[in-house]
Amino acid sequence: MSKSYRVAILGATGAVGTELLELLASRNFPIADLKLLASERSAGKTLNFKGENLVIESVSDRSFENVDIVLASAGGGTSKTWASVAVEKGAVVIDNSSAFRMNPDVPLIVPEVNPEAAATHKGIIANPNCTTILMTLAVWPLHQVKPVKRIIAATYQSASGAGAKAMEEVKIQTAAILQGQQPVAEVLPYPLAFNLFPHNSPLTDVGYCEEELKMVNETRKIFGDQDIRITATCVRVPVLRAHSEAINLEFETPFNPDEARAILSNAPGVKLVEDWQRNYFPMPIDASGKDEVLVGRIRQDISHACGLELWLCGDQIRKGAALNAVQIAELLVEKNLLK
Amino acid sequence: MSKSYRVAILGATGAVGTELLELLASRNFPIADLKLLASERSAGKTLNFKGENLVIESVSDRSFENVDIVLASAGGGTSKTWASVAVEKGAVVIDNSSAFRMNPDVPLIVPEVNPEAAATHKGIIANPNCTTILMTLAVWPLHQVKPVKRIIAATYQSASGAGAKAMEEVKIQTAAILQGQQPVAEVLPYPLAFNLFPHNSPLTDVGYCEEELKMVNETRKIFGDQDIRITATCVRVPVLRAHSEAINLEFETPFNPDEARAILSNAPGVKLVEDWQRNYFPMPIDASGKDEVLVGRIRQDISHACGLELWLCGDQIRKGAALNAVQIAELLVEKNLLK
Numbered sequence: 229m230s231k232s233y234r235v236a237i238l239g240a241t242g243a244v245g246t247e248l249l250e251l252l253a254s255r256n257f258p259i260a261d262l263k264l265l266a267s268e269r270s271a272g273k274t275l276n277f278k279g280e281n282l283v284i285e286s287v288s289d290r291s292f293e294n295v296d297i298v299l300a301s302a303g304g305g306t307s308k309t310w311a312s313v314a315v316e317k318g319a320v321v322i323d324n325s326s327a328f329r330m331n332p333d334v335p336l337i338v339p340e341v342n343p344e345a346a347a348t349h350k351g352i353i354a355n356p357n358c359t360t361i362l363m364t365l366a367v368w369p370l371h372q373v374k375p376v377k378r379i380i381a382a383t384y385q386s387a388s389g390a391g392a393k394a395m396e397e398v399k400i401q402t403a404a405i406l407q408g409q410q411p412v413a414e415v416l417p418y419p420l421a422f423n424l425f426p427h428n429s430p431l432t433d434v435g436y437c438e439e440e441l442k443m444v445n446e447t448r449k450i451f452g453d454q455d456i457r458i459t460a461t462c463v464r465v466p467v468l469r470a471h472s473e474a475i476n477l478e479f480e481t482p483f484n485p486d487e488a489r490a491i492l493s494n495a496p497g498v499k500l501v502e503d504w505q506r507n508y509f510p511m512p513i514d515a516s517g518k519d520e521v522l523v524g525r526i527r528q529d530i531s532h533a534c535g536l537e538l539w540l541c542g543d544q545i546r547k548g549a550a551l552n553a554v555q556i557a558e559l560l561v562e563k564n565l566l567k
Numbered sequence: 568m569s570k571s572y573r574v575a576i577l578g579a580t581g582a583v584g585t586e587l588l589e590l591l592a593s594r595n596f597p598i599a600d601l602k603l604l605a606s607e608r609s610a611g612k613t614l615n616f617k618g619e620n621l622v623i624e625s626v627s628d629r630s631f632e633n634v635d636i637v638l639a640s641a642g643g644g645t646s647k648t649w650a651s652v653a654v655e656k657g658a659v660v661i662d663n664s665s666a667f668r669m670n671p672d673v674p675l676i677v678p679e680v681n682p683e684a685a686a687t688h689k690g691i692i693a694n695p696n697c698t699t700i701l702m703t704l705a706v707w708p709l710h711q712v713k714p715v716k717r718i719i720a721a722t723y724q725s726a727s728g729a730g731a732k733a734m735e736e737v738k739i740q741t742a743a744i745l746q747g748q749q750p751v752a753e754v755l756p757y758p759l760a761f762n763l764f765p766h767n768s769p770l771t772d773v774g775y776c777e778e779e780l781k782m783v784n785e786t787r788k789i790f791g792d793q794d795i796r797i798t799a800t801c802v803r804v805p806v807l808r809a810h811s812e813a814i815n816l817e818f819e820t821p822f823n824p825d826e827a828r829a830i831l832s833n834a835p836g837v838k839l840v841e842d843w844q845r846n847y848f849p850m851p852i853d854a855s856g857k858d859e860v861l862v863g864r865i866r867q868d869i870s871h872a873c874g875l876e877l878w879l880c881g882d883q884i885r886k887g888a889a890l891n892a893v894q895i896a897e898l899l900v901e902k903n904l905l906k
Contacts, residue, residue, distance in 0.1 A: 382721030382813040422807050423852045435866030457870035461813040466805050468761050474721040474800040513762045527774030531796035
C-alpha cells in the first residue's frame with residue numbers, strides 16, 4: 229500500500245482554496261486526512277471533498293499538529309504568521325503568497341522548470357506568481373536550447389487574479405453599465421467592466437508595480453539566471469478567469485520559429501494552439517479550466533534579427549496558482565522530500 | 568468674410584461618420600454645404616447637423632459635383648471605387664480607409680506630426696490607422712529630441728475599432744453571459760465579452776496581421792524614417808470605445824524619463840496623465856470622448872539602458888479616426904491647399 233499524507237489547506241474558502249480542494253480530489257492526491265483552515269469568519273462552514281462535507285476550522289497554533297503538507301493560500305500576512313508555526317510542528321508549507329518567494333532559503337518552483345530546487349527546501353516552498361508561472365512554462369523550453377537574453381512582456385490579466393470578490397464585482401459593474409447605471413468599484417480601485425488599467429499592485433520607486441517586478445525577479449530565480457533582462461507591463465482587463473501575455477524574446481542568435489514551435493509542441497505543461505488559416509490563437513475562454521498554458525502565434529520578430537514573439541493564455545487560478553501548488557506537493561511525495 | 572467649403576461625408580451612418588458630423592459642428596468647420604452620402608440602404612434617412620435634418624443620399628457619380636472636401640469613411644472598397652471620381656470632379660478626398668495609405672503619391676498625415684506632407688497631395692490624403700495615430704502622437708515629440716531606434720508595442724483595442732455593430736455585439740454577448748447563456752459571435756470571429764483575442768485582421772506571411780503591419784509601415788511613413796524597427800502585437804479586448812497601448816522604446820543613448828515627461832506635457836494632442844501616488848494612469852473610460860491621447864506611466868526600461876516605456880489610451884473613433892480627418896481638413900483650409 230502506498231503512503232498517504234495529512235494535508236491542510238490554509239485559506240480554503242478563497243478562489244484558489246476551492247480550486248486546491250477540487251484538484252486534490254480530481255488528481256487523487258494520496259490523502260490520509262484533510263484539514264480545511266480559514267479565518268474565524270468562515271469557521272463552521274462546510275466544503276465538499278469527494279462526497280464528504282468537511283467542516284472548516286478557524287486557524288490556530290494547534291491546527292498544524294499532525295500535518296504533513298500545508299497548502300497556504302490566504303495572503304502574505306497569514307502566511308507570515310503561520311508558516312513558521314507549521315514548519316515547527318513538522319509540516320512542509322507550500323505557500324501561494326509572495327511572502328517568501330524571494331527568500332534565498334526558500335525554493336521557488338515551477339515543477340516543469342526547476343523541480344530539482346525542491347530538494348533544498350527547509351520547510352517552506354514558494355509557489356510563484358501566476359503571470360510568472362505561465363511565462364516560464366513557455367520560455368523555459370526555448371531557454372534550454374538557446375539562452376534567452378531579454379524578455380519584454382505585456383500582460384492581459386483577468387479579474388480572478390484579485391480574487392473571487394473581484395470577479396463578482398466585474399459582473400455587477402457590467403450589469404450596471406448595461407442598464408445605463410454607473411459602475412461602482414470597491415474591491416478594485418477603478419471600474420474594470422468595459423475598461424482596463426495598469427495593474428493595481430503597489431508601485432515601487434523604479435516605476436514598476438510589484439506585480440511587474442515579480443515577473444522580473446521570480447523568473448530569474450526560477451531559471452537560476454540573474455543575467456536575463458526582463459521588463460513587463462502588467463494590465464488588468466475585464467476578463468473573468470484566465471491571463472494572457474504578449475511575449476517578446478531576444479536571443480544571442482536567431483531562433484527559428486518552426487524550431488520553437490517544435491520545441492513547444494513537446495513541452496510539459498504547454499499546449500501549442502495556433503491555426504494560422506483560421507486566425508485562431510489562445511484565448512482566455514479556451515484556457516479557463518485547463519491545466520496547460522496555451523501558447524501560439526510564434527513568429528520571428530520583424531524588428532530584431534534575434535527576436536522571437538509568442539502569445540499565451542493560461543488559467544490563473546489553476547496552473548497560475550492551485551495546480552502548480554498541488555504539483556509541488558506531488559513532487560515532494562515522488563522525491564520523498566517530506567519530513 | 569472668411570471662406571467656407573462644400574463638404575461631403577461618405578459613409579455618414581457609421582461609427583466614424585456620425586462622429587465626423589458631430590466634430591464638424593462642434594469645431595465650427597466653415598461649411599457652405601454639407602452632403603451626407605451612404606449606401607442605398609441608408610438613403611432617405613436623416614441625420615441632424617446643427618439643428619437641421621439632412622437627408623442621406625445614395626452615393627453616385629453625381630454626388631461629388633460641386634464638392635470641395637470629401638471625408639470618406641465607408642471602408643477600403645468604397646474608397647477605391649469613389650475617391651478617383653471625387654478627385655476628378657475637383658474635390659480633395661480625406662480617406663479614413665487603408666486603401667491609399669501606403670501609396671507613395673498619397674500623403675499619410677497626423678497633423679501634429681507631419682502637417683507639411685499635406686502640401687504634396689494630388690487629391691487624396693490618407694488618415695492613418697487608429698493605433699498608429701495614437702502611438703505617433705506620443706512617440707513623435709520624443710523622436711524629435713532623440714531618434715527612436717526600435718518600438719515594441721502591445722495593444723489593447725476596443726470593440727469600436729470593428730465598428731458600431733461590434734460594439735453592440737459585445738454588449739449583447741455580455742448580457743447573455745451574465746444570464747448564463749452562451750455568447751453568439753457574428754460580427755467578430757470569436758466572442759469578445761469577458762474574453763480577448765489577437766486582432767482579427769487578415770494574417771500576412773510574415774506572421775503579423777494587417778493591423779500590426781499598419782503600425783509598422785504607417786509609422787515609418789509618417790515619421791519619414793524607414794530605419795525605425797517596429798514590432799506590434801495587436802489584441803482586441805472587451806472595452807467599448809478607446810484603445811490602449813503599452814509602448815517600449817529604444818534609443819541610441821538613455822532617455823531620462825523626467826525629460827520625456829516634460830516633453831510630453833507640452834506636446835500637441837497629448838495629455839500627460841500620471842499620478843504615481845494614487846496608481847492612476849490612462850484608462851479607456853477616461854479617454855473616451857476626449858480629443859487628446861492620454862499618456863503616462865513613463866519610466867526607464869529596467870531591461871535596457873537606452874529603453875523608455877510608456878502607456879497610452881486614446882479614443883479610437885475620435886482622434887483615432889474622425890478628429891484626425893477633420894484636423895486634416897482644417898489644415899487644408901489653413902494652408903490654402905484645396906483646389
